[in-house]
């Protein structure tokens with residue numbers, strides 16, 4: 255399969271190049287040239303299939319032309335030693351729990367898949383030059399990528415995160431690992447971290463010095479596998495007889511919802527989608543006005559969604575032929591202040607006993623407000639509430655238990671490299687590596 259750039263001025267790439275390079279030469283995002291529809295047989299059988307087998311079938315549609323079938327199956331099975339269950343919260347509203355992986359957030363799926371696919375391609379090349387993964391994080395990406403790649407031979411990971419703007423629990427998930435993982439604490443906001451990464455890819459001298467790739471949701475190997483769990487969720491809902499399914503995704507950089515939309519193009523029976531945002535409302539405003547106007551990100555309770563210029567907007571725009579009408583006919587939006595997020599968490603806990611994290615709360619609230627009669631809503635619970643324990647405990651007045659795999663990270667020692675937000679400093683550091 256060939257991948258073209260959303261900016262349309264870079265040459266097309268094969269899967270290997272798209273995965274290793276991450277971003278196209280013209281700074282565009284890679285898009286698969288076509289999207290294969292899943293067969294009728296697959297949809298007929300889906301509700302009786304295991305998650306891993308559903309995932310393998312979907313992976314084959316994306317990557318089957320470029321990866322050997324046995325290797326692809328191993329890769330998918332190895333990515334998913336955990337489940338993504340659908341749990342009923344109240345009548346008509348279900349939670350797709352994406353926090354059962356090693357770092358308790360949905361990004362584990364894409365990060366684990368990407369680490370394994372990248373290793374597959376490096377091994378195939380047979381040259382032993384180290385590949386360096388640069389990843390900017392507003393919290394959860396860093397931990398998922400660092401853990402997905404931990405100990406993977408031939409790959410070094412640099413995690414850039416904004417100083418003081420990720421939760422202590424998130425921070426220890428990528429600063430305590432050591433081995434092939436280096437954490438870089440940037441004196442700035444998430445957008446500064448992302449700018450450093452993007453500049454590094456464009457710097458010729460640096461790229462001659464070391465082989466660089468990204469692991470942000472812009473990488474096709476990270477965002478496409480996220481479609482796996484949407485197929486599985488719909489299969490589970492169909493099994494209980496649900497119809498008119500509405501998928502609601504708490505969104506930041508819009509990689510997760512983008513994967514769901516790709517699933518829809520593959521024939522996944524979802525009636526419509528909702529992108530739920532915190533106070534960072536650039537996409538919400540686009541839906542209302544037809545104008546996409548990026549702005550600096552605002553710090554909120556749901557910090558993994560604090561994105562002022564979501565990269566994957568370019569993919570969504572491209573997917574629907576840049577048509578505002580097509581986009582708004584399928585996707586609606588919602589935006590919530592921190593106060594509203596707290597209210598939602600309290601109300602949901604009081605009414606149902608379900609503990610939402612601040613990100614999932616945006617999704618739940620959007621369904622509560624926007625679901626129409628006869629529809630079944632499923633929102634992504636994108637992280638385990640214990641990842642935001644201080645906030646969740648304070649808001650709900652409870653003592654959220656910390657799962658063992660999370661507690662294990664907190665015992666390690668923090669190690670990170672302090673960095674300014676100037677690209678010249680970052681470049682100088684990398685040139686010495």
Ligand SMILES: *Cc1c(COP(=O)(O)O)cnc(C)c1O
Pocket residue numbers: 359360361393394395471504505506507508509510511558559613636637
């Ligand atoms: C990354 C993240 C999001 C946003 O996902 P995007 O793919 O960037 O839209 C939402 N919630 C949590 C907990 C996250 O870690």
